[in-house]
Amino acid sequence: MKIYFSFLILTFLVISINITNAQEDEFSQTTEIQNTQSADDEFTEDEFSDSDEFSSDQDEFSEFSEENVEEIKSKTNWNRFYWAISILFATLLAGIFVRFEATRKIRPVFLLAAVVILGFYRGGPGIISSFQNTFLFFIGSTDKWPAIVLFLGLIPITYFFGKVFCGWTCYLGAIQEFLYIGKFKILQSDKSQKVMRIIRYFIFVILLAQLTFTHSIEWSRIGPFKVIFNLFSPNITGYILLVILLLSSLFIHRPFCKIACPAGLFYGWITKIPGASVLGITDSCAGCKTCSTSCQINAITREGKTSKLDNQECIMCGECLSDCNIKSIQAFRKSKNHKSQIFLKGIKKVKI
Ligand code: SF4
Ligand code: SF4
Structure with missing residues (x-):
């Protein structure tokens, strides 16, 4: 883990410097259409226009003629679409890999690639923006279709393989995981987890209300991940949230x-949903603590x-599958016998 972390820091510095240079170049150019297709432009579009990677076309293209604007927008959208498809493909691959002990071991490579390629190099597509754009699409306020393709495309993958996107290809989750020191056991009790989940519902409702009433994506103004990946925030809130995120990621x-x-x-x-991929147990479960210790x-x-x-929280990292010596914990399809939430000793099953 330390090797990954060192490599991560190095990559972070190198790419941040490159991106800063690229951004300076970008602002000094007025005619090169090709620039809008490069990966570095994601940062330019996202961070310096107070918008997200899927909704910042207006500022970016204001200096071009109307015809060129349409051409650039189309090329940029297709470029984003190819990225979205690549992420979906990688997530699908991860869904297959997690089922086998040998391939499960390469999860850190996926996480590292997600941070370096999708985070530092590409700057997206971000899943939070995709979620917001998809919501706005359903209330009739956006046409950022590559973002919607990514978000909706992950639904069937999650159905068949679990939240493997979270565990393997989300660069937001990956960078938090790399930062985690792992020696501290704070806020790990069942009660703490419940409180955190309640807060998450609360934030979710606030976000939906904000999107519904403002029809705009405010996340990019304050999102700490955007600051991590390009060291720039249009306002102080972004930096404050970044510090909170970095510090809390070390211990939680x-x-x-x-x-x-x-x-x-x-x-x-x-x-x-019935038939969805869930983890469950076989009758051989001994009720030991192994899997609960494995599950970070x-x-x-x-x-x-x-x-x-609780399968709702499982990110399909596969640690418990590997660590259970008697292979009692396995992937099933959700049914009467394999619920979304279960007690692993097989004594009691919770109805969900
Ligand atoms: S829960 Fe974490 S890993 Fe999953 S999409 Fe959100 S940030 Fe990414
Ligand atoms: S260790 Fe936890 S998150 Fe990972 S597969 Fe097992 S239950 Fe899911």
């Missing part, structure tokens, strides 16, 4: 995922002598 495993991510919450609901995201919590697994 994926705090943003647990407390604030609307996309993670939404995809968690898919585990409740606290999808498995300990209640007395029994572990409780």
Whole structure:
């Protein structure tokens, strides 16, 4: 893990410098259409126009003729679409990999690639923006179709493989995971997890209300991840949230995922649909603590002598699958016998 972390820091510095240079160049150019197709432009569009990667066309193209604007917009959208398809493909691959012990081990490579390529190099597509654009689309306020393709495309993948996007290809989750020191056991009790989940519902409702009333994406003005990946925020709130995120990520495993991510919450609901991919147990479960200790995201919590697994929170990292010596924990399709939420000792099953 330390090797990954060192590499991450190095990459962060190198790419941040490159991006800063690229952004300076970008602002000094007025005629080169090709620039709008380069990956570095995602940052230019996103961060310096107070908007998100899927909704900033206006400022970006204001200096071109109307004809060129349309051409550039079309090319940019197709470029974003190819990225969205690549992410969906990588997530699908991860969904297959997590099912096998040997391939499960390469999850850190996926996480690292997500941070370096999607985060530092590309600057998106971001899942939070995709979620917001999809919501705006359904209330008739956006046409950022590559963002919608990404968000909706992840629904069937989640249905068939679980929240594998969260566990393997989301660069927002990945960077938090790399930052986590792992030695501290704070806010890990079942009660703490419940409180964090309540806060996440609260934030989710506020976000939907804001989108409904303002029809605009405010996230990009304050999103700490945008600051991480290009060291720039249009206002002080972004930097404050960044410090909070960095500090909390050191001591809590994926705090943003647990407390604030609307996309993670939404995809968690898919585990409740009949036939969806869920983790469950076979009769051989010994009721030991192994899987609850393996589960850093606290999808498995300990209640007395029994572990409780909530598939809504599971990010399909596969750690518990690998660590259970008797292979009692396995992937199933949600049914009467395999619920979304279960007690792992097999004593009691919760009806969800
Ligand atoms: S919960 Fe959100 S931020 Fe975390 S990994 Fe999932 S989509 Fe990414
Ligand atoms: S239950 Fe926890 S350890 Fe197991 S796959 Fe899900 S997130 Fe990973």
